[in-house]
Amino acid sequence: MVRQLFGTDGVRGTANTWPMTAEMALKIGAAAGRYFRNDGSNGHRVVIGKDTRLSGYMFENALTAGLTSTGMNVFLLGPVPTPAVGMLTTSIRADVGIMISASHNPHQDNGIKFFGPDGFKLNDAAEAEIEALVASEVEPAQANNIGRAKRIDDGRFRYAERLKSTFPPGLRLTGLKVVIDCANGAAYKVAPEVLWELGATVIEVGTRPDGFNINDRVGSTHTRTAAETVVSHGADIGICLDGDADRVIILDENGEEADGDQLMALMAARLAGAERLAGGTLVATVMSNLGLEHFLAARGLNLHRTRVGDRYVVEAMRAGGFNLGGEQSGHIVMTDYATTGDGLLAGLQVLAAMVESGKPASELVRQFTRVPQMLKNVRYGAGAAPLEMPRVSAAIADGEARLNGSGRLVIRKSGTEPLIRVMAEAEDEVLLADVVDEIVAAVQEAAAG
Template identity: 75%
Template structure:
C-alpha cells in the first residue's frame, strides 16, 4: 500500500505532511537513487513548476535531494505539466518532475514524477521510491555530487511543439479567443501560442502572484472567462487549470463544455479520418453515460478506467489506443504527447471550428448528457465510507437507482474529499439520492 503517492503524485497542503521541504528532500534523494542505478554522473532530471509560492521551496528541496545522490538537475521554471512530459525524453533525462497541485488552491502543492519516456511513473515505481524514502538513502561521494542549472528555452521548445500539432497551413486569423490561464503555469505560453497562430487574444488569469492560482478563474471557475467571451464578442473561450493539463471550452454565449463533450467531438472527427485506433475512446468511470451512448450510436466504443488520467494513459499504452481523457478536461492524445494537454486539446477544437465552419456552440454540445450530480464532502480523518449508516444509505440508493441510473462513491486521490456522484434520468430522484448520501456522510464526518 502506498502511503505518500495518490492518483497523481504526492499532494497536500504546503508545509503540512507530506508536502514539507523535508519530505521533498527525501523524495528527491529517493528518486535520484532509484534512477541513478549505475553510479555514473551522466544522469539528469528536469524539473518544472507552476506559479505557487511554495514552488520555490519544493524546487530547492528536490534539487538538494537529487544532487546529493549525483543527479544533474535542469530547472525549467514555470511550464505546463505536459511540457515536462515532452522535455524529459527530448533532453535525454532519466526523470521528470512537475511541482504542481493542478486545479487545487495555492495553499496546496504536489510533486508528479515522469519516467525517461515522458510518461507518468507506474504504481510499482512509485512504491519503490516510497520504500527508499522510508529506508533512507545514502548520499553519494563528495566528488560525485550533481550540478543544477536553469534552462531558459524549455518553454519555447514546448510552444513550438504545441504549434506543430495544429494542422499545417491552417491559421487562426480573424478568430477572437478568450484564454483563461488560471494565473498558472501557462500564463505566458497559451496567449503566445494563440497569438503566433494568428488569433486575436483576450487574456484572463495571466497575472500570477504566487497566491492567486485557480482563484476565481481557470477550468474550475470559468465565470470570469465566460463574461469576457460575451463582453468582447469572442468566438470561443479556452479555460485551462493551474498546470494547463486540462481544459474547459466556452462557446460564443459563454456556455461551458466539459471534457466529455470535447472527447466526443474529437472521437467523431478522428473516426471519420480513420485515425481513432480500434474505434475506441478511453475515459474514466466518471464520464457521463450520455457519452457512452453517443459512441455506441456512432459505431465506436468507450473503455472505462479508474479515476485519474494516469490510468487512462496506462490503458491507452497497453492497448495501442490514441485518444482518451477525463470529464474534468484532461484530454490525452498520444499522437501528440504523453499526458493531458489543455492547450493542444484547445487547438484541436479551434481547428475543427475552422474546418467545419461551425460556431463553438454547434461543436461543444455533441451529445445530450444524462443528468449527473456530483457533490463533495471534506473529511479530516478516518474513513466515513466504512461507517455502517453510510454503507446502508449507499446500499439503499443502489436499489432505488437500479435500472434508472448509476452511483459512484469514492475518495478523491488528490484531496481529503468523499466524492458522491450519481446519474439518473429522473432529476428528482437524482437530487434525493445524492442529497441523502451526502447528509449521511456529513453526519459521519
C-alpha cells in the same frame, strides 16, 4: 506496502504541512535520485518544472538538493505546463521528469509528480519503490560524484513549437477572437504566445501570477470571469486552463461551458471520421456521462472506462493501443501528440475544428445530450473513514436498489483531497437528487463521528 505519500497524482498537500514540507521534498528528491541513478554513473538527468505558486521556489530548491546529493544532474525549467515536462523529459533524454504543482488546487497547496524517461507518468509500482526509499536511509553520493544543476531558459519555447506543430498545416486562426484563461498558472506566458503566433486575436485572463492568485476565481474550475470576458468582447471561444495547464474547459461564443466529455465526443468523432481513432475506442473514467457512451455507441465506437485519474486513463490507452482518452474534468490525452493531458493542445484541436468546418463553437462542443448527473463532495477530517461505516454502506446499497438499473452510482474517495465524491446519473431527476442527498447525509454523519 501501504502508500502514504503518493496519491492518484503524485504527492500533494498544504505547503509546509506534512507531507509537503521542504524536508520531505529533499528526502523525496534523494529517494528518486537513488532509484533512477541505480548504476552509480554520473550521466543521469532529471528535469524539474513548476507552476506559479510561491512555495514552488522552496520545493524546487529542496528537490534539487536531494537529487544532486545522490549524483543526479538537474535541469530547471521554471514555470511551464505539466505536459511540457513530459515532452522535455524525452527530448532532453532525462531519466525522470518532475512537476511541482497542485493542479487546480488553491495556492497554499502544492504537489510533486513524476514522469518516467518515456514522458509518461510513473506507475504505481515505481512510486511505491520511491516511497520505500524515502522511509529508508538513502546513501548520498561521494563528494566527487555530486550532481550539477542547470537552468534551461528556452523550455517553454521548445514546448510552444511542439504545440504549433500539432495544428493542421496551412491553417491559421486569423479572424478568430479567443479568450485564454491561464488561471494565473504555468501557461500564463506560453498559451497567449502560441495562439497569437497562429494568428488569433488574443484576449488574456489570468495571466498575472503573483504567487498567491493561481486558480483564484479564474481557470477551468472558476470560469465565470472568462465567460463574462467572452461575452463582453464578442469572442468566438474561451479556453480555460487550470494551474498546471493539463486540463481545459471550453466556453462557446455565448459563454456556456463544455466539459471534457463533450470535447472527447468531438475529437472521437473527428478522428473516427478520418479513420484515425485507434481501435474505434475512447478511454474515459467511471465519471464520464452516460450520454457520451450513447453518443459513441450510435456511431459504432466503444467507450472503455477506467478508475478516476488521468494516469489510469493513459495506462489503459497504452495497454490497448488507443490514442484518445480523458476525463470529464477536462484532462484530454492525445497520445499521437503528447504523453499526458494537455489543455492547450486540446483547445487547439477545437480551434482546428472551427476553422475547418466553419461552425461556431456552440455547435461543435454540444455533441450529445447529457443524462442528468449530480456530483456532491463531502469533506472529512484526519483519521476519518466514512466509507467504512455501516450507515454509509447501507445508504449506498439503498441508492443502488432505488436506481434499479435505470442509472449509475459512483462513490469514491478523492485521491488528491480529503473528500468523498458522490456521483449519480438517472433520467428521473427527482429520484437522482433523493439518492444523492441521502448518501451525502449518511457520509456527513459518519464523517462527523
